Amino acid sequence: MHYPSNHANPRRLHRFHGGLHLPDNKSQSTGTPIQPANLPPRLILPLQQHIGAIARPLVSIGEGVLKGQMIAAAQGTISAPVHAPSSGVITDIREHAVPHASGLQGMCIIIDTDGRDQWCELPEPIADVRSMTPETLRQRIRDAGIVGMGGAAFPTSIKVTPGSTQPIKTLIINGAECEPYITCDDMLMRERADRVATGTAILRQLVEADECLIGIEDNKPEAVTAMTRAVEEIGLDRTEVVTIPTLYPSGGEKQLIMVLTGREVPSKSIPAQIGILCHNAGTAAAVADAVLEGKPLISRYLTLTGQGIANPRNLEVLIGTPVSELIKQAGGYTKAASRLIVGGPMMGYTLQDDGVPITKPSNCLLVAGAAEAPAPGPASPCIRCGQCAAVCPANLLPQQMYWHARAKDLEKVQEYNLFDCIECGCCSHVCPSHIPLVQYYRFAKNESWAQEQEKIKSDHARIRFEARTARLARMEAEKKARLRKKKAVLKKKPTKAGSTVDPKKAAIQAALKRAAEKKAKQAEEGVLPGNTEQLSEPQKRQIEQADSRRSDNRQTSVETETQDG
Amino acid sequence: MRFPSITSPHTELPNSVTKTMLWVIIALIPGSISMIWYFGWGILINMLLASLGAVLSEALVLKLRGRPVLPAIKDLSAVVTALLFALAIPPLLPWWLTLIGISFAIIVVKQLYGGIGYNPFNPAMAGYVLLLVSYPVEMTSWLPPRMLAEQIMDFNQVLSVIFTGTLPAGLMWDAITMATPLDIMRTQLDLNIMISEIRLSTLWGDFGGVGWEWVGNWYLLGGLFLIYKRVISWHIPVSILAALLLMAMFFQTLDQETYPFGLFHIFSGGTLLCAFFIATDPVSACTTRKGQLVYGACIGILIYIIRTWGGYPDAVAFAVLLLNMAAPTIDYYTQPRVFGHGTMKND
Ligand code: SF4
Numbered sequence: 001m002h003y004p005s006n007h008a009n010p011r012r013l014h015r016f017h018g019g020l021h022l023p024d025n026k027s028q029s030t031g032t033p034i035q036p037a038n039l040p041p042r043l044i045l046p047l048q049q050h051i052g053a054i055a056r057p058l059v060s061i062g063e064g065v066l067k068g069q070m071i072a073a074a075q076g077t078i079s080a081p082v083h084a085p086s087s088g089v090i091t092d093i094r095e096h097a098v099p100h101a102s103g104l105q106g107m108c109i110i111i112d113t114d115g116r117d118q119w120c121e122l123p124e125p126i127a128d129v130r131s132m133t134p135e136t137l138r139q140r141i142r143d144a145g146i147v148g149m150g151g152a153a154f155p156t157s158i159k160v161t162p163g164s165t166q167p168i169k170t171l172i173i174n175g176a177e178c179e180p181y182i183t184c185d186d187m188l189m190r191e192r193a194d195r196v197a198t199g200t201a202i203l204r205q206l207v208e209a210d211e212c213l214i215g216i217e218d219n220k221p222e223a224v225t226a227m228t229r230a231v232e233e234i235g236l237d238r239t240e241v242v243t244i245p246t247l248y249p250s251g252g253e254k255q256l257i258m259v260l261t262g263r264e265v266p267s268k269s270i271p272a273q274i275g276i277l278c279h280n281a282g283t284a285a286a287v288a289d290a291v292l293e294g295k296p297l298i299s300r301y302l303t304l305t306g307q308g309i310a311n312p313r314n315l316e317v318l319i320g321t322p323v324s325e326l327i328k329q330a331g332g333y334t335k336a337a338s339r340l341i342v343g344g345p346m347m348g349y350t351l352q353d354d355g356v357p358i359t360k361p362s363n364c365l366l367v368a369g370a371a372e373a374p375a376p377g378p379a380s381p382c383i384r385c386g387q388c389a390a391v392c393p394a395n396l397l398p399q400q401m402y403w404h405a406r407a408k409d410l411e412k413v414q415e416y417n418l419f420d421c422i423e424c425g426c427c428s429h430v431c432p433s434h435i436p437l438v439q440y441y442r443f444a445k446n447e448s449w450a451q452e453q454e455k456i457k458s459d460h461a462r463i464r465f466e467a468r469t470a471r472l473a474r475m476e477a478e479k480k481a482r483l484r485k486k487k488a489v490l491k492k493k494p495t496k497a498g499s500t501v502d503p504k505k506a507a508i509q510a511a512l513k514r515a516a517e518k519k520a521k522q523a524e525e526g527v528l529p530g531n532t533e534q535l536s537e538p539q540k541r542q543i544e545q546a547d548s549r550r551s552d553n554r555q556t557s558v559e560t561e562t563q564d565g
Numbered sequence: 566m567r568f569p570s571i572t573s574p575h576t577e578l579p580n581s582v583t584k585t586m587l588w589v590i591i592a593l594i595p596g597s598i599s600m601i602w603y604f605g606w607g608i609l610i611n612m613l614l615a616s617l618g619a620v621l622s623e624a625l626v627l628k629l630r631g632r633p634v635l636p637a638i639k640d641l642s643a644v645v646t647a648l649l650f651a652l653a654i655p656p657l658l659p660w661w662l663t664l665i666g667i668s669f670a671i672i673v674v675k676q677l678y679g680g681i682g683y684n685p686f687n688p689a690m691a692g693y694v695l696l697l698v699s700y701p702v703e704m705t706s707w708l709p710p711r712m713l714a715e716q717i718m719d720f721n722q723v724l725s726v727i728f729t730g731t732l733p734a735g736l737m738w739d740a741i742t743m744a745t746p747l748d749i750m751r752t753q754l755d756l757n758i759m760i761s762e763i764r765l766s767t768l769w770g771d772f773g774g775v776g777w778e779w780v781g782n783w784y785l786l787g788g789l790f791l792i793y794k795r796v797i798s799w800h801i802p803v804s805i806l807a808a809l810l811l812m813a814m815f816f817q818t819l820d821q822e823t824y825p826f827g828l829f830h831i832f833s834g835g836t837l838l839c840a841f842f843i844a845t846d847p848v849s850a851c852t853t854r855k856g857q858l859v860y861g862a863c864i865g866i867l868i869y870i871i872r873t874w875g876g877y878p879d880a881v882a883f884a885v886l887l888l889n890m891a892a893p894t895i896d897y898y899t900q901p902r903v904f905g906h907g908t909m910k911n912d
């Protein structure tokens with residue numbers, strides 16, 4: 001059956017609760033066509049730009065590398081390799097500031113570029129995608145180091161591995177780009193719609209989805225037109241470019257799914273559980289590049305905007321380019337520059353230092369002026385006005401969560417479904433008392449994670465302790481039994497005591513141990529995504545944590561939670 | 566270059582407590598003007614006096630508690646409390662009673678519980694009830710609306726009545742004061758007079774008392790403005806009015822000569838002021854949407870019960886205070902279904 005790719009009146013759209021109409025501030029950065037950024041003298045490549053295990057360096061200091069060469073390999077299943085974005089020499093492998101909310105450092109490979117920008121030999125382009133096995137394509141995507149480029153940075157190859165529970169019915173390409181100021185996906189869809197469409201086709205082939213929806217907010221008519229045309233040109237059937245109303249956060253994964261399909265992703269689950277898969281438009285383009293040209297992910301579109309930048313614009317930047325270099329190319333800072341933000345105004349995080357590099361999931365550098373983002377004043381007490389609840393897209397009660405988070409009552413905050421909070425910032429934005437609500441939720445989440453880890457550790461310790469106690473008790477009992485036996489043999493008068501204590505005690509201990517193990521296991525498992533059954537426990541845990549983060553559009557690039565479960 | 570570390574969102578925040586309170590004050594303007602028009606300068610004097618008292622009490626307590634005074638005053642919440650209180654008390658109430666009421670509201674009901682955001686009870690209504698139970702005579706001596714008044718006092722005369730208690734020469738208290746329509750309806754019903762007879766008097770308008778019902782209209786206008794501005798949601802006012810109306814309509818069908826009709830209740834006493842301005846005070850009300858419906862409906866029902874069978878002619882203050890007590894519990898049991906929980910719309 002063949003449907004036209006874009007109907008006149010295609011589909012009934014749905015609403016999620018709350019949300020905000022924000023001034024979109026997008027036109028500032030869409031005036032000039034995208035240009036490649038200048039080649040910086042130095043590239044800084046964090047080994048961890050994705051969720052999962054950190055990549056393992058394949059090069060050593062002093063070694064020359066070519067553009068596109070893999071310089072760090074994926075380690076374990078959930079991981080992604082890193083490639084040299086240009087040719088040059090490895091000058092160092094060391095800790096360097098990375099873009100992360102915490103301002104942490106991370107291991108980085110540092111390349112001094114040689115200016116020749118010389119390519120290495122790339123894998124063969126795949127011309128006939130349809131004849132390729134899924135394994136080949138998946139491996140290609142994995143080798144190209146592709147991760148979710150909307151901010152979550154989950155390795156794409158894992159996401160397109162079909163799960164064992166649910167076949168994927170619908171593939172959704174997220175081109176909503178709901179955060180104000182950010183326009184890189186918009187520009188990408190306008191200028192490289194064919195690549196986004198091709199990538200969509202490849203992703204769809206991989207997961208064998210029946211239909212495909214490309215969701216774009218109605219403040220991007222050019223992108224809608226370009227995408228519609230591209231979808232028609234490559235003849236993608238059962239694919240719709242759907243214009244959705246501009247309402248923040250419609251680009252949140254669960255919100256977009258709601259808007260497009262009217263379906264709710266259950267709490268603590270991933271969309272795959274209801275047969276839906278979501279990919280960012282940028283990710284689709286990167287997949288097309290990797291498959292059609294063999295090109296690894298070494299550059300991306302990036303928005304530079306805000307009152308603090310002289311010439312707001314979009315650039316195609318090499319991964320690893322220091323922020324300061326890019327600002328220079330956009331005309332430098334203006335006098336107004338007062339805050340440097342990676343991502344958008346609603347969910348982005350601030351950088352303290354502009355020496356950090358751009359990573360795979362960075363989509364925007366927003367240098368805000370004091371007028372756009374005034375310094376936060378002191379918060380006043382909550383007046384229980386309920387505005388926060390009215391705008392919460394997860395339909396939470398932000399005020400109650402705040403109350404308990406402030407009292408550090410983690411159990412109570414979780415009772416109010418803290419972990420369904422996507423940190424979209426709507427509540428903080430409308431709060432008349434100017435309470436930094438999201439900050440409290442992040443704090444409470446981090447505390448809860450830490451507590452969970454502690455609990456797992458202590459459970460393990462308890463299991464070990466109980467095992468040891470059981471062992472000692474058994475040995476003691478055996479010793480006693482032997483003694484008694486000896487005595488009995490001597491006295492020729494056997495007692496029952498020795499033989500009963502031993503198995504009974506051991507049985508109780510064993511039961512205790514089993515119960516404790518079960519408990520620990522349950523605590524670790526939570527809800528498992530369908531496609532992770534064959535993975536090890538720590539990996540499952542990583543995925544689970546990753547998923548809880550992925551649902552939001554957070555521009556997190558380096559996850560530092562330790563998985564020592 | 567170095568930048569500060571600040572958490573998201575990085576936006577200009579559109580709301581503030583001061584703005585919210587300012588909208589409430591603006592929305593009160595039409596109602597206040599009509600009150601002054603119908604009941605004289607006493608209303609205005611009470612508004613100013615109560616505001617002054619509220620701000621001074623607030624400043625005093627904050628000073629004693631060692632808290633910054635200015636931000637709390639600037640949030641205007643004390644002024645809103647004062648205005649609501651002033652609109653609820655009789656126009657010629659002696660000045661010291663006004664001050665006792667408002668300082669009790671601010672010092673005890675608001676600040677001793679921890680200040681704005683922490684008070685479980687609506688301060689204006691608590692202050693009102695304190696006066697009502699301790700000085701019932703003064704608190705029920707209203708003036709007739711201007712069209713029924715034999716003589717209208719000028720500003721100076723009113724000032725002197727309020728501050729010195731001396732009436733202009735030739736006037737008697739009994740001559741100038743009059744009970745509220747609710748009070749009159751009640752007393753006459755107690756005398757077994759039929760409603761159709763009671764309403765023959767010129768003191769009745771279309772629904773409630775003349776004058777009074779127009780004040781109600783202006784409060785309604787202000788309230789709709791607040792809903793439009795999203796300062797309040799429709800849930801509380803609508804549920805109060807609907808519950809009150811339904812109760813009244815039900816009993817009226819039983820006996821229309823002893824139970825006044827629905828719109829009489831809506832346009833009498835403090836119903837509309839309560840529905841849009843008092844019961845919607847966010848601090849002491851329910852915050853969940855469903856909870857607000859329950860909260861409002863209970864207030865509406867209680868207003869009717871107390872007015873009809875209770876010991877006081879109007880019941881707004883009591884109903885609100887009683888429901889203030891229940892609000893946290895109602896909130897707890899009316900939490901919304903969180904996205905992705907429970908029965909979902911899927912398939
Ligand atoms: S928006 Fe702010 S003041 Fe209003 S209820 Fe929520 S937390 Fe409290």
Ligand code: SF4
Nearest residue numbers: 392421422424425427
């Ligand atoms: S940040 Fe969390 S609590 Fe606040 S509006 Fe967004 S989802 Fe709701």
